[in-house]
Structure formats: structure tokens, C-alpha cells
Amino acid sequence: MHLVRYLLPGQRPQAGVRTDDTVAPVQGIATMAELLRLSADELRSATDHRADGVPVADVTLLPPLDGRGEVWCAGVTYERSRGARMEESTEQSVYDRVYSAERPELFPKSPAWRLVTDGEQIGIRADSGHDVPEPELAVVANSHGEIVGFTICNDVSSRSIEGENPLYIPQAKVFAGGCALATGIRPAWEVVDPKNLTIDLAIRRDGADVFTGTTSTKQLVRELADLIGVLFAGNEFPDGVILATGTGIVPELDFALRAGDEVAISISEVGTLTNTVAVGREPF
Ligand code: DO4
Ligand code: MG
Incomplete structure (x- = not known):
């Protein structure tokens, strides 16, 4: 269901x-x-x-969110994400420190109205140049802060903009078509162990796979309830919130998304999310 x-x-x-x-x-x-x-x-x-x-x-x-619903993301919650950010960034220590800090990295990603869903186009920025999908298990919390379900988020990101300066993260993370959610929320009562799910990513170009990767939510260093606890510690979400829990799959630095690529994410017990890449509006 x-x-x-x-x-x-x-x-x-x-x-x-x-x-x-x-x-x-x-x-x-x-x-x-x-x-x-x-x-x-x-x-x-x-x-x-x-x-x-x-x-x-x-x-x-x-998209499975409406009204005042919001999507937030956690970051640097998998070892692979820490390593990839340290490789791309001019400021390596911030990523190294946040991986093991008590307070996780959380950032607002999208209001409900800006979301795209399965079968729609995801965007990459015309003023970026190095962009990747981030396939993430997303936790759905009700307005009371209880975890009620799981879905898939693609936290589409600009590696070049974030890599230049971490203060550019809002521009690297929030843009038209930058946040895709699967169409369905699998209720929490139907998911046996959310810390034991397989996440697969395939990127196809001209009919062939140009990147495939897999990980497990076993590799996620944070507890889901702790992430939701920190999110609700300073905020109210009267119409619920979806928190993407970070990526454990990051392509090597020589890979970048291109217009027309098809990005397919699947998470066991949760569902699938497939989108085609389009380049956003021209630079300012
Ligand atoms: O620190 C930047 C963002 C990290 C992120 O989005 C992730 O680890 O998934
Ligand atoms: Mg992410």
C-alpha cells in the first residue's frame, strides 16, 4: 500500500x-x-x-505532499558522501567534522509546490556544469513528529557550486526541478526495517547505462528518529514534512549529468523514481 x-x-x-x-x-x-x-x-x-x-x-x-508541506535533507550521513564532498570541496574540514558531530547537517530543500515526481523532468542548473543525482531514503513525518512512512527523494545537486564554497549550498541544492519525490509513501507499519533497505541508482544515456551504483541504509550513520528529533527541535510542520536522509551513492568526479539522461532510483520495499534531466533557465 x-x-x-x-x-x-x-x-x-x-x-x-x-x-x-x-x-x-x-x-x-x-x-x-x-x-x-x-x-x-x-x-x-x-x-x-x-x-x-x-x-x-x-x-x-x-508529488505526495501538499499545503504547507516541506522537504528537508540531511547531509554527510554516509561515509561515501563525506569522502566525495572532501574531494570536491575547497573546505574539506566542514564535511569531516559534521559526519561525526552530534548535530547533523539539515537543510531545507523544497516546498511542496516546487516538487516534481515520477516521470517528470528533473532540472540541473545552466550556471553549474557539474551535477549529480542523490538517491535518498526519505522519511515522512506527521505534524506530531511521528515517522509514518517512507518514500524516495532525488536530491539533485550541483557539485561545482557547492565545491567552490559551502556557503553556496542553498544555490547548489535549491533550484527548479532540483527535488523529485516518488509518487507513493509506503506506510511505516509496512516496512520491516528501514535501516536495512537496498538503494539502487542507474543513469542511462542514449539507451545505455553510464553509471550504476548501489548501497544499503545499513551504511547510514544516523538514526532516523534522531534526525526527525533535531528537525522538530526548532520547527513546526503543521502539514507534515519529508526528510531525505542523505546519499550513499556519489559517482566519481569525472561523471556529470547531461540533458536527456534518465535517472532511475529504486529502494526495496519503498518503490521507484525515474526522471529525465533537463537544463534549467539561463544564467543571470
Ligand atoms: O553537505 C552537503 C550536502 C550533503 C548531501 O546532500 C548528502 O550527503 O546527501
Ligand atoms: Mg543529499
Whole structure:
């Protein structure tokens, strides 16, 4: 089962539940924000009370967040990420220190309205030059700070802009098409062990794989509840929040995304996310 948002022709976006090839609204609920205002127990029982469904082929699936929902990212949570940042950056020590610091790196990535989802284009910046996808397990928390599900985030990033100066991280991380989420949220009660999931990334160019990589969330050095705890320590998320937990797959420095590349991410028990790369607006 996945929590989804979808559009039927001529209607407003609707939150609901996808099972196999059917989507159905949850009774009395219109938006994901409403679902994420429920407690975890209330959400679980709400998903048992569904109205009649329609074939998924008849709807357009939307990014699974709405209203005041936000996506945040954690960074440098895998050894591979620490190594890659130290290689690309002029300021190596900040990455080395944050990897083992008590306080994790967390940064805002996208409001709900700027998200893209499966099958849509992801963007790379025209003023960048060295860009990579970052395939990440994303934790979905309700407004009470409880972990209620998991999805996939592609934290598309500019290595050249961040590498020049870490103070440029907002520009390296936040731009049109820079944040993609899978269409579905797998409920937490259906995922046996989120710290034992396989993450796969494949990048295809002209019909051939030009990069493949795999990792496991076993390699994630932070506890999911701790990351959510720090996020909620200074913030309220009245319509829920999705926190991407960092990348454990970073291509070597000689690889960069190009327009037209297809980026496919899969996470066991969670789902898949596939997007094609487009170059964003011209530099200022
Ligand atoms: O420190 C920069 C960002 C790190 C990041 O996004 C990651 O490790 O996934
Ligand atoms: Mg990342």
C-alpha cells in the first residue's frame, strides 16, 4: 500500500491509497496535509476506511505532499558522501567534522509546490556544469513528529557550486526541478526495517547505462528518529514534512549529468523514481 496524491480529469487533487493498480480516497479526507495531521495510529486506521477506487491508469499521480508541506535533507550521513564532498570541496574540514558531530547537517530543500515526481523532468542548473543525482531514503513525518512512512527523494545537486564554497549550498541544492519525490509513501507499519533497505541508482544515456551504483541504509550513520528529533527541535510542520536522509551513492568526479539522461532510483520495499534531466533557465 502507498499513500498518494492524484488527479482525476476536471477534479481537485485528492489524497488516497494506492494498492496495486487502484487508487481510492480515504473517507472524509481530501489532502495529504489532512492525512499528515493525524496521529500515526489515526492514520493507520483511516487508511482502512476507503471509498470506491478507480484504476490508477485513469489518474495522474502527483508529488505526495501538499499545503504547507516541506522537504528537508540531511547531509554527510554516509561515509561515501563525506569522502566525495572532501574531494570536491575547497573546505574539506566542514564535511569531516559534521559526519561525526552530534548535530547533523539539515537543510531545507523544497516546498511542496516546487516538487516534481515520477516521470517528470528533473532540472540541473545552466550556471553549474557539474551535477549529480542523490538517491535518498526519505522519511515522512506527521505534524506530531511521528515517522509514518517512507518514500524516495532525488536530491539533485550541483557539485561545482557547492565545491567552490559551502556557503553556496542553498544555490547548489535549491533550484527548479532540483527535488523529485516518488509518487507513493509506503506506510511505516509496512516496512520491516528501514535501516536495512537496498538503494539502487542507474543513469542511462542514449539507451545505455553510464553509471550504476548501489548501497544499503545499513551504511547510514544516523538514526532516523534522531534526525526527525533535531528537525522538530526548532520547527513546526503543521502539514507534515519529508526528510531525505542523505546519499550513499556519489559517482566519481569525472561523471556529470547531461540533458536527456534518465535517472532511475529504486529502494526495496519503498518503490521507484525515474526522471529525465533537463537544463534549467539561463544564467543571470
Ligand atoms: O553537505 C552537503 C550536502 C550533503 C548531501 O546532500 C548528502 O550527503 O546527501
Ligand atoms: Mg543529499
